[in-house]
Structure formats: structure tokens, C-alpha cells
Amino acid sequence: MTILQRIAVIGAGAWGAALANVAARAGRDVVLVARDADAADAVRRAGASPHLPDVALDGAIAVAGGIDAVAGADAVLLVVPAQAHGAVAATLAPVLAPGTPVVACAKGIERGTRRFMTDVIAAALPGATPAILSGPSFAADVARGLPTAVTLAAADDAVAVALAHALGTPTFRPYHATDLRGVEIGGAAKNVLAIAVGIVRGRRLGASAAAALTTRGFAELMRFGRAYGARPETLTGLSGLGDLILTCSSRQSRNFSLGIAIGDGLSPGEARQSGLLAEGAFTAPVLVEMAAERNVDMPIAAAVAAVLDGRLGVDQAIAALTTRPFRAEH
Ligand SMILES: NC(=O)C1=CN([C@@H]2O[C@H](COP(=O)(O)OP(=O)(O)OC[C@H]3O[C@@H](n4cnc5c(N)ncnc54)[C@H](OP(=O)(O)O)[C@@H]3O)[C@@H](O)[C@H]2O)C=CC1
Numbered sequence: 001m002t003i004l005q006r007i008a009v010i011g012a013g014a015w016g017a018a019l020a021n022v023a024a025r026a027g028r029d030v031v032l033v034a035r036d037a038d039a040a041d042a043v044r045r046a047g048a049s050p051h052l053p054d055v056a057l058d059g060a061i062a063v064a065g066g067i068d069a070v071a072g073a074d075a076v077l078l079v080v081p082a083q084a085h086g087a088v089a090a091t092l093a094p095v096l097a098p099g100t101p102v103v104a105c106a107k108g109i110e111r112g113t114r115r116f117m118t119d120v121i122a123a124a125l126p127g128a129t130p131a132i133l134s135g136p137s138f139a140a141d142v143a144r145g146l147p148t149a150v151t152l153a154a155a156d157d158a159v160a161v162a163l164a165h166a167l168g169t170p171t172f173r174p175y176h177a178t179d180l181r182g183v184e185i186g187g188a189a190k191n192v193l194a195i196a197v198g199i200v201r202g203r204r205l206g207a208s209a210a211a212a213l214t215t216r217g218f219a220e221l222m223r224f225g226r227a228y229g230a231r232p233e234t235l236t237g238l239s240g241l242g243d244l245i246l247t248c249s250s251r252q253s254r255n256f257s258l259g260i261a262i263g264d265g266l267s268p269g270e271a272r273q274s275g276l277l278a279e280g281a282f283t284a285p286v287l288v289e290m291a292a293e294r295n296v297d298m299p300i301a302a303a304v305a306a307v308l309d310g311r312l313g314v315d316q317a318i319a320a321l322t323t324r325p326f327r328a329e330h
């Protein structure tokens with residue numbers, strides 16, 4: 001099996017820091033690339049990401065402030081927000097060896113182009129090998145070394161296996177897969193649904209309502225996945241159902257917390273001023289557009305998009321969902 005020893009992690013946010021720690025713990029040579037030289041200095045001085053200040057970076061990790069540090073990498077983990085994936089991937093073109101695996105670690109869909117993350121990478125870096133890592137895993141848990149499991153997919157199973165071996169440890173277990181589409185759909189859609197369940201929590205509608213909404217949300221995720229070519233077993237796995245359960249139930253989730261704040265009475269604009277990245281807010285409109293394009297019924301996702309852009313109030317959205325006609329469950 002190919003040994004992927006030199007790992008470049010691009011993006012020194014919470015998830016980038018966590019994945020850099022994962023790779024270092026797995027025995028890899030790791031360079032963590034921050035946005036620029038000043039950002040790299042700040043990370044070096046603090047010994048931690050400013051987005052995850054309480055968890056120390058492994059001392060063996062090199063921190064760099066420019067893309068040149070990626071030269072010679074055997075694999076790249078791209079860990080910037082979904083909407084920045086394309087622009088940041090494009091900067092890698094001059095320094096990457098042909099065929100290098102580039103792993104999308106963001107959870108979202110590119111607005112405007114309506115591209116999934118591995119398609120964004122393929123378009124920006126035609127010579128690279130796109131892959132995706134997703135699943136139920138909070139950066140703080142992963143960075144601290146608490147046990148977690150994720151899905152790691154590449155079109156070629158041998159690449160997925162090599163990546164899983166490069167990053168895997170007893171406390172970070174990547175399951176390999178070839179269903180890129182299924183993995184990226186689960187990660188993108190669950191964030192939108194977590195905002196909905198957060199709203200229900202913030203409105204104090206009860207644990208039963210939250211469970212019902214999570215389950216009906218999963219039905220939407222499955223319908224969307226089927227329409228866009230995902231395998232059902234991927235959607236019921238870690239990167240679909242697993243991540244949906246995590247994100248719809250923990251205040252550690254920024255998407256769930258955004259929903260709670262809105263349900264509790266803040267306007268979407270006020271709630272988004274937290275400065276925390278809630279990818280579902282960016283994904284919601286594009287997910288709904290793509291669902292409509294293929295006649296996929298996604299009333300919960302549509303309600304989230306409408307609340308976020310001010311077309312519906314929270315109570316109107318709840319009324320719209322609870323007065324839909326009674327129908328067969330499946
Ligand atoms: N946090 C988590 O628990 C998990 C996150 N993810 C996913 O990982 C992705 C990143 O999230 P996360 O790390 O938490 O977010 P953070 O907000 O913690 O960090 C984002 C990082 O990306 C950098 N960045 C943003 N835009 C650009 C750009 N245009 N060019 C270069 N760098 C940029 C930021 O730099 P700066 O600080 O300078 O703005 C920051 O270092 C998201 O898609 C998220 O869904 C997936 C699993 C778990």
C-alpha cells in the first residue's frame with residue numbers, strides 16, 4: 001500500500017487544527033497552513049488555533065503561512081469553509097504533484113455553481129485526486145483525542161484505504177468508501193436540518209418534536225441523496241445519519257446553536273453575528289434550489305432557507321410544516 005507520509009492541512013481553523021493533531025498522532029509529518037504569515041505567527045505563538053484556543057497543537061506540527069509549504073505533500077486536507085474551497089484549491093495548482101489526493105473536509109455545496117465539494121476540487125485542480133472526509137466529529141473532541149469515527153471516500157478504493165491508514169488511530173477511525181457523492185451530500189444537508197431542529201429546541205417545542213423533525217429531515221436527506229446519485233447505505237452511515245444525529249442534538253454544533261438562537265427570538269441576522277461558521281446557512285438556499293431542480297420535496301430545508309432570508313417568521317414556518325396534508329410515511 002502507498003504510504004502517505006507528508007500531510008499538508010490547509011486552514012488553521014478549529015477543524016484544521018483537529019485534523020493536524022489527528023495526522024500527527026498517526027505518525028505523519030504534518031504542516032498546517034494558515035491563511036497568511038501573520039495568521040501562522042499567531043498560531044505558533046499560541047500553540048493552538050485561534051478558533052480552538054483550549055486545545056494545544058501537537059508539538060511536531062510545522063505551521064506555515066504560505067502555499068509553498070504544500071510542495072512535496074503526499075496528500076492535502078483542505079479545511080477551509082465550503083465557499084472558499086474553490087479559490088483556495090486553485091492556489092495549489094503550481095505546487096501539487098500530479099495525482100496527489102486532495103481531501104475536501106468542508107461540509108457544504110458551492111453557491112452559484114451548485115457544485116459538491118469534490119467537484120469543486122476537480123474543477124480547480126484537474127490533475128489532483130479528489131477525496132472527501134465527513135462524519136460525526138466535533139473539532140474539540142477530535143483534537144483532544146476522544147474516540148470518533150468518520151467516512152473517508154475516494155473514487156478509487158485504494159486511495160481511500162491509503163488515506164484511512166495515513167490518518168487512522170484507535171481514537172480516530174476512518175471507514176473507507178468510494179461513494180463520494182453520498183458522503184458529501186450527507187455532510188452538506190445535515191447542517192441545514194440541524195438549524196431546523198435547533199429552532200424547535202430554541203422555541204421549546206419539546207424533545208418529541210425534535211425527534212420527529214430529525215427523522216423527517218433524514219427522509220429529506222435520503223430523497224435528495226437518491227436524486228443526486230448517492231448510495232442509500234452511505235446516507236444511513238456515519239456521514240449521513242450519524243452526523244445528522246450528532247449535529248441535531250448537541251449545543252457544540254454551530255448550526256444547531258444558530259437554530260436555537262433564532263428559535264429563542266433572535267433575528268437570523270442577529271443570530272449570525274456570533275462570528276461562528278454555520279455552514280448550513282450558506283448551504284440552505286442552494287440545497288433548496290437543487291432539490292427543486294429534480295422535484296425533490298424538502299419542506300424542512302425550504303422552511304430553514306425561508307426563515308434565514310426573512311421570507312417566513314419562525315411561527316409561520318412551524319405552522320407551514322405542521323399543517324401539511326397527512327400522508328403515507330414513505
Ligand atoms: N469545527 C468542527 O467541529 C468541524 C468542522 N467541519 C467543517 O470544516 C470546515 C471548516 O470549519 P472550521 O475549521 O470549524 O471553521 P473555522 O471558522 O474554525 O475555521 C475556518 C478556517 O478557514 C480559514 N479561511 C476562511 N476563509 C478562507 C479563505 N478564503 N482562504 C484561506 N483561509 C480561509 C479561516 O481563517 P481566518 O481565521 O483567518 O478567517 C480559518 O482558519 C467547515 O466546512 C465545517 O463544516 C467538519 C467537521 C467538524
Ligand SMILES: O=C(CO)COP(=O)(O)O
Pocket residue numbers: 107135136137138139191194243246247252253254255256277278279
Ligand atoms: O460537522 C460537525 C460535526 O460533525 C460540526 O458541526 P457544526 O459545524 O454545526 O459545529
